[in-house]
Amino acid sequence: MNYNKITENIIGCAIEVHRALGPGLLESAYQECLFHELENLGYSVKKEIIQSIIYKDKKLDHGYRIDLLIENSIVIELKTVEKLTDVHSAQILTYMKLGDYPVGLLLNFKTKLLKNGIKRFVNTLE
Numbered sequence: 001m002n003y004n005k006i007t008e009n010i011i012g013c014a015i016e017v018h019r020a021l022g023p024g025l026l027e028s029a030y031q032e033c034l035f036h037e038l039e040n041l042g043y044s045v046k047k048e049i050i051q052s053i054i055y056k057d058k059k060l061d062h063g064y065r066i067d068l069l070i071e072n073s074i075v076i077e078l079k080t081v082e083k084l085t086d087v088h089s090a091q092i093l094t095y096m097k098l099g100d101y102p103v104g105l106l107l108n109f110k111t112k113l114l115k116n117g118i119k120r121f122v123n124t125l126e
Contacts, residue, residue: 003103006043006074011118013037014107018114027078030109031067034076044071051098066095075104084108084119096123 017033031047038045049066052059068076077092084106092104101123108117 079108080110
């Protein structure tokens with residue numbers, strides 16, 4: 001799977017959504033529009049995926065929710081915050097680790113230019 005090409009397409013779709021809507025909406029609005037754009041490109045897209053955690057040998061399905069999962073491989077975490085922090089990076093890295101996903105994108109739509117709100121992550125623990 002060509003993760004670089006897919007993430008390039010995801011970023012292109014996210015920029016299209018941001019141009020159309022601008023900053024200032026809830027994450028859910030961007031999520032729905034990005035979901036629509038990616039499906040139109042023919043990608044397998046799932047939203048609000050429950051990511052289980054294992055705690056003391058017990059599987060718990062009340063762990064995390066992945067905003068979007070593309071092609072069962074690429075985690076998309078959407079934010080609408082003033083500034084991305086280390087906690088946001090830790091969050092997506094945790095999703096990637098728990099699900100053994102190879103690539104992740106952290107997208108902050110509360111920016112004047114979306115390119116300033118994009119971080120790409122690679123799971124080096126594969």
